[in-house]
Amino acid sequence: TVSSLYPAECSVVCTTCSESSVEVTIPSSVMISGTKFNVVSIGECAFYQFTNLSEVQISTSVSEIRNYAFANCDGLTAVEFPAGLTHICDNAFEDCDGLTTLDVPDLVYEIGQFAFGGCDNLVTVHVGSGITHLAPGCFIGCPALQTIWVNAPESQVGHDGTSFSDAEVIFLPEAPDEADGFTWSYDEITNTLTISGNGESVLPIENPPWQEYEDSMYTLVIGNGIREIGAYAFDADRLGDVFIGKDVERLS
Numbered sequence: 001t002v003s004s005l006y007p008a009e010c011s012v013v014c015t016t017c018s019e020s021s022v023e024v025t026i027p028s029s030v031m032i033s034g035t036k037f038n039v040v041s042i043g044e045c046a047f048y049q050f051t052n053l054s055e056v057q058i059s060t061s062v063s064e065i066r067n068y069a070f071a072n073c074d075g076l077t078a079v080e081f082p083a084g085l086t087h088i089c090d091n092a093f094e095d096c097d098g099l100t101t102l103d104v105p106d107l108v109y110e111i112g113q114f115a116f117g118g119c120d121n122l123v124t125v126h127v128g129s130g131i132t133h134l135a136p137g138c139f140i141g142c143p144a145l146q147t148i149w150v151n152a153p154e155s156q157v158g159h160d161g162t163s164f165s166d167a168e169v170i171f172l173p174e175a176p177d178e179a180d181g182f183t184w185s186y187d188e189i190t191n192t193l194t195i196s197g198n199g200e201s202v203l204p205i206e207n208p209p210w211q212e213y214e215d216s217m218y219t220l221v222i223g224n225g226i227r228e229i230g231a232y233a234f235d236a237d238r239l240g241d242v243f244i245g246k247d248v249e250r251l252s
Contacts (some may be wrong), residue, residue: 022052022075028059042069051075054098058082065092067112074098081105088115090135097121106130106151111138120144125167126189127151134159141165149189179209182226186210191218191238197225199247204233211235222248 024047029038041064047053049072056070060082066089070076077098083105090112093099097120104111106128113135116122122142127134129151139145145167150157154171170188181198182205193210195203203226214234219241222229228250244251 023055023057024050024053025057026059026062028061040064041066044068045071047073049073056080058085060084063087065089067091068094071095081108083107086110086130088112090114091117094118100124102126104128104131109133111135113137114140117141123147125149131157133157134163136160136162138163139165139167142167151189180205183223184210186213186217188216191216192221193217193219194221194223195226196223196245197227197247199225199227201226202228202230204230219243221245228252 026042027039029036038061039059040061042062044066045068047070048068051072051074053073054075054077056076056079058081061084062082063084064087065085068091071091071094074097076096079099079102081104084107085105086107086109088108088111091114092112093116094114095118099119099122101123102116102125104125104127107130108128109130110133111131115135115138117137117139118141120143122145124146125139125148127148127150131150131152134157139148140162142165145165148164148167148169150169150171152172157171172187173185181201182195184193184195186193193213195210214236216238217236218238220234220236220239220243222244224245224247226245226248229248230252
């Protein structure tokens with residue numbers, strides 16, 4: 001069933017489907033008494049304790065998953081969030097022990113308190129670039145959680161020490177750094193080093209500030225403003241892809 005939020009918008013609240021349901025599809029719209037309503041949220045406790053639920057397909061119209069919407073769904077093994085999602089509310093997926101990985105879309109600005117708390121088998125989380133608030137305890141009590149990748153600088157994200165359990169949290173660099181006429185940044189999610197110059201820049205330089213990342217670097221992007229790349233410019237055993245900008249005139 002659905003409950004109306006605003007004219008032509010509604011929230012899904014499951015009162016007629018069985019708790020033994022294995023697969024659930026959240027539609028983009030529903031017809032009620034001849035009127036079309038766009039489904040914009042999954043309501044509070046909508047699928048609470050549906051222990052047999054293993055798969056959820058959520059339409060792109062859904063922007064909010066409300067409190068306890070999927071809490072205690074032990075059989076839920078994967079959730080593909082829609083690109084238009086903006087808010088995952090408190091306790092939304094608490095104690096969903098079947099979840100192992102999460103990819104939170106770029107438009108999500110907040111993950112609520114205990115949203116994924118107690119997910120015993122959750123190992124890896126990727127959080128998109130739009131995040132501004134990770135509420136206290138949002139990933140607490142996840143003993144298997146190893147890494148939370150946040151595709152945003154830490155200064156953008158409000159959080160405290162209780163948000164992450166014991167996982168390693170990796171944020172994007174705050175801003176490109178400058179050194180000897182170079183502007184550079186390193187993305188620890190994709191292991192990509194990006195370097196630009198001032199138009200006359202030449203590589204290598206002595207004791208480059210990005211040297212600590214060369215062992216883990218997989219992708220190198222040489223941007224504009226670098227004129228020459230000399231011998232032994234990089235010592236990167238794992239390097240797989242190299243993209244060279246238009247200003248490079250010489251390679252040694």
